[in-house]
Amino acid sequence: MVIPHAVRRLVPALAALAWMATASPVAQQPAAVVGQVDIGIPITTRRPSTPYPTRAVPSPALAPASERRHVVVYLREARPQPVAPMRVSMLQQNEHFIPRVAAVTVGSEVDFPNDDPIYHNVFSLSRAKNFNLGRYPRGATRSVRFDRPGIVKVFCDIHSHMSATVMVFDHPWFDVPDEDGRFELTGVPPGDQEITAWHERLGDTTALVHVQTGRPVTADFVLPVPEEGR
Amino acid sequence: MSQPPRLVVRTLAVTFVTLTRQTLFFSGALRALVSRSWQRWTEVTARHVVFRQCRTVTVAIILSVVFVVLTLDARDRVRAAETEKLRVAAQVFTMVETRRQQDQVAAIATLAENPTLKAALDTYVTESRLLGPRPDPQLRNTVAREAERLAALTAADVLAVIDTQGQVFASGGPLRDRWAPGQRIPLSIITEPTFQDVVALPGGAFRVSGAALALNDDRPIGALVEAVSLDANYAQELSNFSSAGVVIVVNDTVVARTVSEVVARDLAEAGATEAVRMLNGEEYAIGALFSLGPARIYTLSSIDAAARAATRDAMMALGTIAFGAFVLAALGSFWLARTLTDPIDRLAGEMEVMTAAHDLRPTLRPTGTSRELDALTDAFNELMRGLVAAEAESRAAYLGAIRALAAALDARDPYTAGHSERVSALSVLMGRQLEIGDSELDVLRLGGLLHDIGKIGLSDEVLRKPGALTSEEFEQIKRHPALEARILRQVPFLAPHLPIVELHHERPDGRGYPFGLRGEDIPWPARIVHVADAFDAMTSARAYRPARAPAEAVAELRRYSGTQFDSACVEALLTALPLATTAPEPALQELLGRQLV
Numbered sequence: 148m149v150i151p152h153a154v155r156r157l158v159p160a161l162a163a164l165a166w167m168a169t170a171s172p173v174a175q176q177p178a179a180v181v182g183q184v185d186i187g188i189p190i191t192t193r194r195p196s197t198p199y200p201t202r203a204v205p206s207p208a209l210a211p212a213s214e215r216r217h218v219v220v221y222l223r224e225a226r227p228q229p230v231a232p233m234r235v236s237m238l239q240q241n242e243h244f245i246p247r248v249a250a251v252t253v254g255s256e257v258d259f260p261n262d263d264p265i266y267h268n269v270f271s272l273s274r275a276k277n278f279n280l281g282r283y284p285r286g287a288t289r290s291v292r293f294d295r296p297g298i299v300k301v302f303c304d305i306h307s308h309m310s311a312t313v314m315v316f317d318h319p320w321f322d323v324p325d326e327d328g329r330f331e332l333t334g335v336p337p338g339d340q341e342i343t344a345w346h347e348r349l350g351d352t353t354a355l356v357h358v359q360t361g362r363p364v365t366a367d368f369v370l371p372v373p374e375e376g377r
Numbered sequence: 378m379s380q381p382p383r384l385v386v387r388t389l390a391v392t393f394v395t396l397t398r399q400t401l402f403f404s405g406a407l408r409a410l411v412s413r414s415w416q417r418w419t420e421v422t423a424r425h426v427v428f429r430q431c432r433t434v435t436v437a438i439i440l441s442v443v444f445v446v447l448t449l450d451a452r453d454r455v456r457a458a459e460t461e462k463l464r465v466a467a468q469v470f471t472m473v474e475t476r477r478q479q480d481q482v483a484a485i486a487t488l489a490e491n492p493t494l495k496a497a498l499d500t501y502v503t504e505s506r507l508l509g510p511r512p513d514p515q516l517r518n519t520v521a522r523e524a525e526r527l528a529a530l531t532a533a534d535v536l537a538v539i540d541t542q543g544q545v546f547a548s549g550g551p552l553r554d555r556w557a558p559g560q561r562i563p564l565s566i567i568t569e570p571t572f573q574d575v576v577a578l579p580g581g582a583f584r585v586s587g588a589a590l591a592l593n594d595d596r597p598i599g600a601l602v603e604a605v606s607l608d609a610n611y612a613q614e615l616s617n618f619s620s621a622g623v624v625i626v627v628n629d630t631v632v633a634r635t636v637s638e639v640v641a642r643d644l645a646e647a648g649a650t651e652a653v654r655m656l657n658g659e660e661y662a663i664g665a666l667f668s669l670g671p672a673r674i675y676t677l678s679s680i681d682a683a684a685r686a687a688t689r690d691a692m693m694a695l696g697t698i699a700f701g702a703f704v705l706a707a708l709g710s711f712w713l714a715r716t717l718t719d720p721i722d723r724l725a726g727e728m729e730v731m732t733a734a735h736d737l738r739p740t741l742r743p744t745g746t747s748r749e750l751d752a753l754t755d756a757f758n759e760l761m762r763g764l765v766a767a768e769a770e771s772r773a774a775y776l777g778a779i780r781a782l783a784a785a786l787d788a789r790d791p792y793t794a795g796h797s798e799r800v801s802a803l804s805v806l807m808g809r810q811l812e813i814g815d816s817e818l819d820v821l822r823l824g825g826l827l828h829d830i831g832k833i834g835l836s837d838e839v840l841r842k843p844g845a846l847t848s849e850e851f852e853q854i855k856r857h858p859a860l861e862a863r864i865l866r867q868v869p870f871l872a873p874h875l876p877i878v879e880l881h882h883e884r885p886d887g888r889g890y891p892f893g894l895r896g897e898d899i900p901w902p903a904r905i906v907h908v909a910d911a912f913d914a915m916t917s918a919r920a921y922r923p924a925r926a927p928a929e930a931v932a933e934l935r936r937y938s939g940t941q942f943d944s945a946c947v948e949a950l951l952t953a954l955p956l957a958t959t960a961p962e963p964a965l966q967e968l969l970g971r972q973l974v
Contacts, residue, residue: 272493272500274513298507300500307492310499318927348596351506 177334178358180222182366184328184344186214214346215328217248218370222332223341223353227296230319236260237301237311239267244301246323248347252306253296253317260288266305273299275315312347335364344368347351388400388717392710400703406437407444407692448688455660459621460652463664463676466619470666476753481586481603482571487599489588493523494538498546498590498599517547517558524549528603535583535604538590541568541597552606555580568597575607575627575672582607582672607644607672615666617918621678628671636677644675653680661839671673720744737765762798773868776823783826786833790841792919793829801825803909804902807946813901821902824877828906831861831878843920855890858882881906886940904943908934908950927954 158238204314232254238245251257259269261283269289270279275297280289293299294316305307314321322330332342337358345351349371356364399500409418489495497520501512520538528536528550537548537556543564549558555578556562563576564585571588583604589597605611607625612633616623622636626645634641643656644663653662660680667674740758743751783797804825808818831839835857840849846854862879865871880903883889883897889907908971915930931951938947 225562255725270496270515272497272513272519274504274516298503300496300503302492302496302499304492304496307490307495308592312503346505 160278176360177336178361179363180332180335180340180358180366181363182220182226182330182342182368184218184220184324184330184368184370186328186346186349187369187371198344214349215324215326216246217348218324218328218344218346218366218368220250220322220324220330220342221250221314221316222318222330222335223343225316225318225320228319230254230317232256234258237360238262239269239303239309241336242303242309244309245313248314248323249311250314250321250323251293251317252319253315254292254294255315256292257313258288258290259301259352261285267309268304269301270304271299271301271374273297274297276313279304285325288342314345332376342366344370346370380966383545383718388714389707389711393707400699401590403436403440404696404699406440407695427704436549439448448684451691452680452684455687456653456660456680459662459678459680459683463621463662463678464652466621467666470619474667478573478586482573482588485586485603486571486588488527488531488536488603489590491523491527491601494520495590495598496599497523497590498538498540501546502540504597507765512546519559520547521549525553528553531603532704533603534606535602536598537562537602539564539587539602540599546599550604552580552604555583555606556604557911562602564600564602568600572600573669575670576604577627577632577671582625582632584669584672607632607633607674607967615674615676619664619666619676621664621676622667623676626675628672642675644677648673651819656782662702716746720746720750724750727747737761737768772870779823779827779830779871781835783830786830789837792917794843796913796917797826797829799913800906800909801830803913803950803953804905806808806956807905807909807949808902810949810952811901811945812906817902820873820877821905823871824902824921825906825909827861827865827871827874828878828881829857829861830864830908831857831859833864834860842921845921855882857893875916876900877902877906879903881910883907888941899943904946905949908942908946912950 159297201343216229230252233251234253234256235249236258237249237258242263242310244259249257259267259280260287261267264285266282266284268280268282269291271277275295276291276293276299278291280291283289293315299313299315301311301313320332320335322332324330337360340356341353342356343351343353351371352368352372354366354368356366358364395524406418409415409420473805498518500515505512510916524536524538524547528532528547533550534552535550535556537550537553538546540546543562545556545558545560545562547558555618560578562578564572564574564587565768568589570591571586573583573584573586575584580794583606585602585604587600587602590599590601591597607627612623612625612635616635622640623634624631624636624641624644625633626727629645631638631641631645637657639657640659640661644654644661647654647656652662653660655661656677661681662675662680667675724741727739731737731739735929740761741754743754745751787793787798801822802825804821805818808821813821835853839846839853842850858879858881862875865875865878877900879891880894880899883892883894883899883903884907885899887893889899910926912930912934915925915933916927918924931954934942934947934950938944
């Protein structure tokens with residue numbers, strides 16, 4: 148994730164200052180941020196309209212039951228940390244990427260197994276990771292390793308309506324809410340922290356929380372952000 | 378010596394001059410009317426002498442009225458035709474255009490499914506949310522290259538990808554510079570699945586067809602737009618299609634036109650509320666071809682120009698007809714003249730033949746083409762018949778007189794009675810043996826009859842003297858041919874017989890009289906009559922000797938053949954003699970029965 152250098156330098160400095168000021172061993176303990184993400188509007192999923200009859204492939208199923216799964220909650224302006232690589236699978240099924248949104252650590256590998264009886268392709272034009280896995284049939288799996296933090300949009304060049312997002316973090320403080328919208332960021336450094344909830348289409352919102360030692364902090368989000376005087 | 382012109386030429390000339398003068402006058406008057414020049418009209422008409430006659434004035438007035446009616450009628454028709462033409466063109470264009478727009482929308486919607494464009498735009502939108510609105514140049518290049526490729530495929534002027542803010546992300550196509558990245562496109566409907574509109578950009582007006590670029594949900598991430606420049610080329614294309622002028626107006630400003638600037642501006646100010654309108658002082662038929670957003674496309678065509686063309690065409694047709702009539706009239710007059718002069722020519726030819734042959738007996742055939750000519754021919758034939766009869770009569774009278782004279786002369790001497798008739802008959806027989814022509818035989822017959830007519834001038838003493846003649850008396854005798862010639866010269870009708878009577882005493886050896894001509898210098902008839910005269914003289918009794926037997930006379934002739942007598946004539950006599958003894962003397966009636974010229 149790209150963060151302005153000035154801010155990146157400022158945050159550790161501030162953290163050090165806070166640490167020196169409090170000088171309390173309790174205050175140095177990280178704490179969890181938990182919360183709830185809600186989607187304020189109903190979202191339907193629809194194929195783009197076309198003047199031609201639909202293709203012979205069966206209509207794609209609706210989006211996953213909960214749009215809450217399409218949200219990534221993460222700690223903003225976090226200092227880069229050494230993180231353990233993960234392995235995540237993004238299935239291609241019914242002309243959809245499932246899940247549509249994934250969040251991984253730098254160095255993680257994402258598998259793209261094809262579960263449809265047709266060819267799929269996986270490619271990306273994003274700055275953080277520019278790749279093209281080519282076309283491959285059902286049962287085949289190809290993988291991509293994400294080495295830079297950032298946001299990567301993934302598409303299929305055969306089925307232009309298919310898209311997915313992979314967010315790559317260089318710190319561990321991120322989470323994808325469960326079906327009910329609950330999330331938990333563990334071990335967040337104490338102090339004033341910015342927590343952002345990002346939805347692939349509905350925008351993002353950021354909440355300021357004060358993390359204190361040993362006590363979970365709650366942060367709730369509603370997306371999209373209600374429009375005010377816009 | 379110059380001959381007078383032929384009748385046909387004269388007739389033709391008269392017809393032609395009349396026709397040409399009338400044609401020149403009318404064409405001049407028509408030209409004056411067409412150019413609407415009153416001055417020229419008066420000049421032309423004043424120059425034309427015939428114009429002063431009431432008849433021509435009437436014709437000219439009728440002509441003018443016809444022309445005015447023709448012009449007005451042509452104008453009405455042209456106005457209706459032009460209006461209808463534009464209406465039909467607009468109808469057809471609307472049909473074609475509707476279909477084309479459907480196709481275009483379909484095409485653009487299909488193109489909007491392009492995964493690269495979608496992926497790139499979505500990537501851009503997503504990244505710009507997190508990183509600010511500075512797109513990855515590589516991403517933009519990818520889209521621009523794709524747009525360029527699609528523009529080439531669709532032959533669009535511009536193919537652009539626009540984000541949801543209405544800003545150009547990337548563009549391709551020949552006019553992509555007018556759709557530079559970052560430029561704001563004043564389109565309010567880019568969120569529709571498909572849309573059509575006209576936009577006015579600094580670089581010109583464009584007709585756009587677009588389709589939303591969307592991923593797997595209902596929120597578009599931008600739009601793909603195909604733009605056609607509403608420029609002079611487009612106007613020209615439409616103009617060719619509708620075969621009329623085209624003016625493209627966007628926001629009441631003329632952006633392209635195929636007509637003059639003034640007319641286009643007038644039209645833009647006035648709008649097309651009426652089908653016919655005055656623009657820049659000329660009448661125009663106007664049709665609204667197309668109307669979308671702020672754009673209006675008009676077709677217009679000048680009724681004045683079309684009416685002028687139509688009138689010119691009508692005048693050309695009129696001129697062609699006039700020329701055709703002129704040619705027909707010329708041919709007709711030529712034919713008429715020929716029908717008149719041909720029979721006359723034929724009659725003249727026949728008369729010429731009759732005159733050359735000195736034969737008045739053939740009658741002229743009726744022409745069968747005109748009663749007047751036939752009456753003339755009949756009268757001529759009647760006249761000729763009378764003439765021939767009169768001539769025959771007078772000739773018969775003449776011959777009778779000559780014959781009577783010859784008989785009277787022969788009767789002066791009993792010994793020479795019937796001599797002239799016999800010589801005449803014998804000469805004709807000999808002439809037949811010598812195969813001379815019929816007309817020569819006639820000359821021979823009469824010449825034989827007349828050959829001794831000069832003896833009228835000899836005294837009876839010399840003529841009837843029983844003994845030998847003195848040289849003086851013989852000289853007298855020798856003068857009778859000259860005397861005869863002198864008598865006959867008085868009668869032109871007897872001129873052909875002159876050589877016979879004058880030269881029938883000439884001898885082949887040149888010892889004859891009166892001139893002593895030799896051999897071939899003596900005409901045939903004279904030689905024949907000489908031999909016949911000698912034979913008859915020898916076989917007739919004389920006062921001083923009895924008649925000799927024919928055989929004796931023949932022997933005598935043979936002896937002197939070639940010297941005193943022409944040998945061919947002697948031979949002819951020998952052949953003819955048996956016929957002469959058996960054949961009866963030629964009757965006077967037979968002689969007179971012949972009609973000679």
